Amino acid sequence: MPRRSEHTETALRRRARRALERQLAYQRGKAARAKGHEQDYVEAMRVRSARVREKLERVRPVASDARVLEVGSGAHGLVFYFGTTRGVGCDPLACDYAALFPAWQHRALTVAAAGERLPFADASFDVVLCDNVVDHAEGPREIARELSRVLAPDGLLYFTVNFHHAVYGFASRLHAAWNAAGLPFEIGPFADHTVHLTLSGARTLFRGLPLRVLSESGDAEGAKRAARRRPPRHAGDRLKRLFFKNALYELVAEREGGRAGAAGSGPAG
Numbered sequence: 709m710p711r712r713s714e715h716t717e718t719a720l721r722r723r724a725r726r727a728l729e730r731q732l733a734y735q736r737g738k739a740a741r742a743k744g745h746e747q748d749y750v751e752a753m754r755v756r757s758a759r760v761r762e763k764l765e766r767v768r769p770v771a772s773d774a775r776v777l778e779v780g781s782g783a784h785g786l787v788f789y790f791g792t793t794r795g796v797g798c799d800p801l802a803c804d805y806a807a808l809f810p811a812w813q814h815r816a817l818t819v820a821a822a823g824e825r826l827p828f829a830d831a832s833f834d835v836v837l838c839d840n841v842v843d844h845a846e847g848p849r850e851i852a853r854e855l856s857r858v859l860a861p862d863g864l865l866y867f868t869v870n871f872h873h874a875v876y877g878f879a880s881r882l883h884a885a886w887n888a889a890g891l892p893f894e895i896g897p898f899a900d901h902t903v904h905l906t907l908s909g910a911r912t913l914f915r916g917l918p919l920r921v922l923s924e925s926g927d928a929e930g931a932k933r934a935a936r937r938r939p940p941r942h943a944g945d946r947l948k949r950l951f952f953k954n955a956l957y958e959l960v961a962e963r964e965g966g967r968a969g970a971a972g973s974g975p976a977g
């Protein structure tokens with residue numbers, strides 16, 4: 709009989725595996741639809757990457773040969789059009805994405821690995837990106853620790869995750885419990901994610917890590933406004949009007965231990 713902690717760990721691992729299976733099925737469908745429209749995807753990726761790069765360059769310039777790692781680079785990550793010759797994308801599904809989206813995946817070196825155990829040396833990247841990933845993974849906190857570990861001193865981190873009203877965390881745990889009990893009934897948004905974080909849950913991922921927060925935002929009001937504007941398609945949309953869902957937590961931080969820290973630059977916002 710597995711001990712309680714082992715049992716919980718196995719259930720979590722199973723959820724993470726299921727989330728990956730669903731992600732792959734979704735991206736296969738998307739790849740089929742993208743055929744002949746690749747340029748539209750490329751354009752959207754360029755815009756998103758430029759927006760993030762601009763945010764980071766408000767802190768300091770990012771060289772065209774900067775060592776940039778994206779953890780959870782996915783099908784359409786930021787790294788592919790980030791504008792560096794030394795981009796690396798890391799994702800457990802990297803081999804599948806390379807086959808499904810050959811038009812741009814070759815623009816970075818892609819590595820099939822989990823963010824909880826990055827196959828890179830300490831301090832080996834100048835910029836680390838992780839955009840909408842950790843709530844799909846088995847170990848969000850372990851990923852946060854790895855993001856910080858592989859950043860060079862003064863290196864820049866760009867991180868996002870969706871956060872939600874606490875009611876969805878409760879519902880997600882309930883969903884996990886009935887799946888663990890063998891009930892095969894799946895609700896898409898809960899099966900696609902391992903956790904549903906609140907804003908404070910997202911912020912505490914980085915607690916105790918050697919990072920200086922440079923800017924941080926969590927726009928729950930924007931998510932509430934969007935839910936009120938959109939005509940509800942189903943009961944879930946009505947619920948979102950009461951309890952917000954999919955608000956964006958966005959963090960820009962800098963790795964401690966370099967000259968910027970020695971010069972005394974503190975948090976900016």
Ligand SMILES: C[S@@+](CC[C@H](N)C(=O)[O-])C[C@H]1O[C@@H](n2cnc3c(N)ncnc32)[C@H](O)[C@@H]1O
Nearest residue numbers: 780781782784785801822823839840841844845
């Ligand atoms: C919602 S997608 C986001 C992908 C990409 N960052 C983007 O914004 O287009 C989540 C990604 O996280 C990846 N993922 C799941 N578990 C992971 C893990 N343990 N480590 C790293 N990436 C993981 C999935 O394969 C998927 O590509």
